[in-house]
Amino acid sequence: MxxxxxxxxxxxxxxxxxxxxxxxxxxxxxxxxxxxxxxxxxxxxxxxxxxxxxxxxxxxxxxxxxxxxxxxxxxxxxxxxxxxxxxxxxxxxxxxxxxxxxxxxxxxxxxxxxxxxxxxxxxxxxxxxxxxxxxxxxxxxxxxxxxxxxxxxxxxxxTGVEMESLCDECTLCVNACPGNAIVDLPDPSKSYSPEKCGKYIMSRRDEGHPMACGMCLYICPYGNNKSRKILEK
Ligand code: SF4
Ligand code: SF4
Incomplete structure (x- = not known):
């Protein structure tokens, strides 16, 4: 092979x-x-x-x-x-x-x-x-x-070539993030705050919950047909 x-x-x-x-x-x-x-x-x-x-x-x-x-x-x-x-x-x-x-x-x-x-x-x-x-x-x-x-x-x-972002006008992860760690900017180094994300996850731990948050992973319309339909309406 x-x-x-x-x-x-x-x-x-x-x-x-x-x-x-x-x-x-x-x-x-x-x-x-x-x-x-x-x-x-x-x-x-x-x-x-x-x-x-x-x-x-x-x-x-x-x-x-x-x-x-x-x-x-x-x-x-x-x-x-x-x-x-x-x-x-x-x-x-x-x-x-x-x-x-x-x-x-x-x-x-x-x-x-x-x-x-x-x-x-x-x-x-x-x-x-x-x-x-x-x-x-x-x-x-x-x-x-x-x-x-x-x-x-x-x-x-x-070998492939770098792909352009397909986020475009989508703001589903921005709106769904419970830690307010994502803002609507095209450059991920500016749109995502690891500090705010970490702070939210630590706050969950401090409240006695498992350290887990994946809303931004779940909600993305690429991979989530329900979100995709909302975006296409
Ligand atoms: S893991 Fe949670 S807090 Fe962090 S960016 Fe994603 S949705 Fe927001
Ligand atoms: S939910 Fe996915 S497609 Fe939408 S802005 Fe966030 S990363 Fe981009």
Missing amino acids: QIMEYIESLTDVCGIADLNKDNKKLIKTYGKDICKYPYAIVIGHKMNEDIIETIPLTYNDDKLAKKYNDEYYNSHKRASNIAKKINNYIQNEGYDGIILDVSGKSDEINLKQSFSNKASAHIAGVGWLGKNNLLTTKEFGPRLTWVTILTNAPLGEY
């Missing part, structure tokens, strides 16, 4: 980012090791749909909030296992690979800060950073977990 075919067989969304192209910003942010290999394999793994659909109920139901929180971490583990299989496959084919898992770290390279898997997904053109600062895909919205493999496997023919 070809490497790309194998990657596609294990992932819900995947893409290849060319890290040699326009890499000055990446190197400035993460250091030169981020470009140790020319390509990044971007792995998107879907979170459990049934659990995602319960998110609006989690604010009044601690059991459901805990279940969502568990799924958040379990999806990370599943994504890491997929990345390990793909990396083994690549190495068996005679190439090198370094996994940057959900935490954005690897012992094999020296990065100035944890890698944002959203960055490689954006460069690979598999989605855009929404106003909620989540990597959003056309098919599944932000309901995915991301892992990256840096590699020298010859994947040049599969």
Whole structure:
């Protein structure tokens, strides 16, 4: 089986980012090791749909909030296992690979800060950073977990180009965020406040609830047919 075919067989969304192209910003942010290999394999793994659909109920139901929180971490583990299989496959084919898992770290390279898997997904053109600062895909919205493999496997023919935001006039996450952490601006570095988001989630913890809030992930019309219908009215 070809490497790309194998990657596609294990992932819900995947893409290849060319890290040699326009890499000055990446190197400035993460250091030169981020470009140790020319390509990044971007792995998107879907979170459990049934659990995602319960998110609006989690604010009044601690059991459901805990279940969502568990799924958040379990999806990370599943994504890491997929990345390990793909990396083994690549190495068996005679190439090198370094996994940057959900935490954005690897012992094999020296990065100035944890890698944002959203960055490689954006460069690979598999989605855009929404106003909620989540990597959003056309098919599944932000309901995915991301892992990256840096590699020298010859994947040049599969590289994508950065995608423009499709948020446009949508403000569903802006209006639904219980922490008032999202404002209606096109640039996610300005529209999303990690401080306000964190403050809200901590306030839930201080009130004795599980640390879970995923309204911005749930409500996005990309991945949520109910929201999509509201937007199209
Ligand atoms: S996780 Fe919750 S508080 Fe944070 S941005 Fe999303 S909806 Fe707002
Ligand atoms: S809910 Fe709307 S504004 Fe928010 S990320 Fe999704 S498409 Fe963009």
